[in-house]
Amino acid sequence: MAVKAKNLSFSYGKNFALQNLSFEIVRGEFVAVLGPNGAGKTTLLKCILGILKAEGELEVLGCDPRRDRRILKRISYVPQRSSLTLDLPITVEKVLRMYTKELDWEILKELEIEDKMDFLFRELSGGFQQRVLIARALMKKPELLLLDEPFNGVDLVSQEKIVEILESTNITTIMVLHNINPVLHALDRVMLLNKEIIAFGSPKDVFTKENMLKLYKTEIPLIICEEGFIHPLYGDHHG
Amino acid sequence: MDKILLSVFLISLLVAISGNLAVFRKATFLIAGVAHSALAGVALSLLLNSFGITIDCFFLAFIISIVFAILASMISKFSDIDTGIAISFALSMSLAVIFLSLIRGMSAKVWSYLFGEILLVTTQDLIYLTFSAIIAIILFGVLYDRLIFFLFDPEGAEASGISSKLLDLILVTIIAISVVSALRSVGAILAYSIFVAPAAIAKEFSRSVKQSLIITFGITIISLLLGISASFVFPVSASALSAFIASALYLASFYIKSKFFTTAS
Numbered sequence: 298m299a300v301k302a303k304n305l306s307f308s309y310g311k312n313f314a315l316q317n318l319s320f321e322i323v324r325g326e327f328v329a330v331l332g333p334n335g336a337g338k339t340t341l342l343k344c345i346l347g348i349l350k351a352e353g354e355l356e357v358l359g360c361d362p363r364r365d366r367r368i369l370k371r372i373s374y375v376p377q378r379s380s381l382t383l384d385l386p387i388t389v390e391k392v393l394r395m396y397t398k399e400l401d402w403e404i405l406k407e408l409e410i411e412d413k414m415d416f417l418f419r420e421l422s423g424g425f426q427q428r429v430l431i432a433r434a435l436m437k438k439p440e441l442l443l444l445d446e447p448f449n450g451v452d453l454v455s456q457e458k459i460v461e462i463l464e465s466t467n468i469t470t471i472m473v474l475h476n477i478n479p480v481l482h483a484l485d486r487v488m489l490l491n492k493e494i495i496a497f498g499s500p501k502d503v504f505t506k507e508n509m510l511k512l513y514k515t516e517i518p519l520i521i522c523e524e525g526f527i528h529p530l531y532g533d534h535h536g
Numbered sequence: 537m538d539k540i541l542l543s544v545f546l547i548s549l550l551v552a553i554s555g556n557l558a559v560f561r562k563a564t565f566l567i568a569g570v571a572h573s574a575l576a577g578v579a580l581s582l583l584l585n586s587f588g589i590t591i592d593c594f595f596l597a598f599i600i601s602i603v604f605a606i607l608a609s610m611i612s613k614f615s616d617i618d619t620g621i622a623i624s625f626a627l628s629m630s631l632a633v634i635f636l637s638l639i640r641g642m643s644a645k646v647w648s649y650l651f652g653e654i655l656l657v658t659t660q661d662l663i664y665l666t667f668s669a670i671i672a673i674i675l676f677g678v679l680y681d682r683l684i685f686f687l688f689d690p691e692g693a694e695a696s697g698i699s700s701k702l703l704d705l706i707l708v709t710i711i712a713i714s715v716v717s718a719l720r721s722v723g724a725i726l727a728y729s730i731f732v733a734p735a736a737i738a739k740e741f742s743r744s745v746k747q748s749l750i751i752t753f754g755i756t757i758i759s760l761l762l763g764i765s766a767s768f769v770f771p772v773s774a775s776a777l778s779a780f781i782a783s784a785l786y787l788a789s790f791y792i793k794s795k796f797f798t799t800a801s
Contacts, residue, residue, distance in 0.1 A: 346694075346695050348694055348695065366697050369695060369696060369697040370697070372695070374691070374692060374695035374696075375692075376689060376691035376692050376695070377691075380689070380690065380691045381688060381689050382560060382562065382687055382688050382689075384559075384560065384562075384739055385560050385684070385687060385688045385745065386739065386742040386743055386744055386745060386747065386748055387684065387688055387744070387745065388743075388744065391684070392688070392689075395685050395688075395689070395692065395693075395696075396692075396696060417743060418688075443695075445691075
């Protein structure tokens with residue numbers, strides 16, 4: 298089991314951010330966590346990392362991350378780009394070497410960033426910045442990969458490239474998203490989260506009008522694409 | 537003159553490290569907060585002195601600066617860093633005024649910390665500057681990679697097991713000892729300009745953190761030396777002239793960047 302939670306709760310002061318979450322994610326699964334702003338998506342990732350001390354039972358890769366900090370060596374985290382200090386004059390190579398000293402040129406080539414080593418990170422487009430962050434996370438060879446809004450401000454080509462490489466790995470992946478469409482075809486399961494779990498299952502089971510109404514408190518149209526996948530229609534592109 | 541040149545060199549070293557840390561931490565206001573907190577320390581030292589209790593004013597200024605910088609950092613967890621600094625800044629300044637009003641007459645010592653005078657640097661000031669430079673260089677050098685990781689990607693650093701609280705405390709300590717030790721030379725009011733302007737210029741033109749450190753060091757030396765030289769011609773404080781030159785260079789850098797370094801976004 299990659300992640301096992303039972304009655305997991307976390308609150309900021311008196312406000313509950315997560316309430317009684319119980320779920321299991323098996324190794325090798327590709328899971329997306331979907332929900333509106335303030336639903337507790339990022340909080341959940343931080344609880345899994347043990348940065349935030351949640352109440353309840355939690356097991357990540359066989360350890361309790363709240364007590365055993367060594368677990369972080371086996372996990373890679375891709376933060377939201379908005380949390381980075383882009384003013385810092387730092388090269389792509391320096392960013393890549395933050396998680397591990399050894400560069401994996403195969404990963405860099407797959408993400409088409411092998412010739413960007415001497416560029417300043419801040420000079421790259423949003424899409425390439427995200428590719429660098431994904432490469433940095435993958436080069437650590439993690440058993441669990443956590444991604445926070447990896448498609449924010451990322452162009453379609455980079456979105457496809459990122460999904461392609463994530464799909465090709467066997468790493469357990471938990472991705473927090475606003476718009477699930479770019480990655481929907483690659484997912485094993487989707488968790489609909491709004492402080493509590495609304496639904497957790499395969500995309501076709503989870504995306505129902507009732508669940509979406511419960512999640513967003515408004516009607517979200519659902520469409521079926523050519524390959525038979527159900528997509529929530531947010532008013533932006535169809536991945 | 538040797539003392540002045542040595543103090544210019546040491547202050548430039550401290551500005552290169554602390555100025556860049558503050559700029560990249562997006563907490564440049566911390567420099568002003570620390571500088572004014574130090575005044576409360578100096579005022580307290582003078583007050584205690586008037587009761588016959590002798591405590592070194594650098595030591596007290598340093599301790600109080602650290603306490604208020606930590607307070608600012610703690611408040612920033614609930615609000616933003618600027619609000620945190622503003623609250624601790626106001627608290628420390630009010631304490632400084634209370635302490636000073638309890639002492640009869642306005643002490644010249646407080647005045648010297650408020651405005652500074654690099655031409656009157658003493659051997660004791662040099663000892664403090666040297667001590668602070670050594671501590672700042674050691675802490676910054678040993679923790680360089682971690683500090684850069686933390687400054688660039690605080691969440692990623694924390695997710696890698698790096699203690700962001702500890703690193704933030706070390707960062708604040710480096711800034712506090714740098715500003716406090718340079719206070720007698722540059723003054724609490726002018727410290728902000730001397731510490732922030734060179735690093736803010738360097739950030740715009742650098743292609744690496746190391747380059748930013750070198751550029752900041754160079755601009756600070758130039759500002760201080762030009763300020764000192766100008767004070768021999770004009771009967772004005774060398775610290776004020778140096779701060780003016782540093783700020784003017786910052787404004788000039790905007791023009792230079794827009795004119796010669798325009799890049800497509």
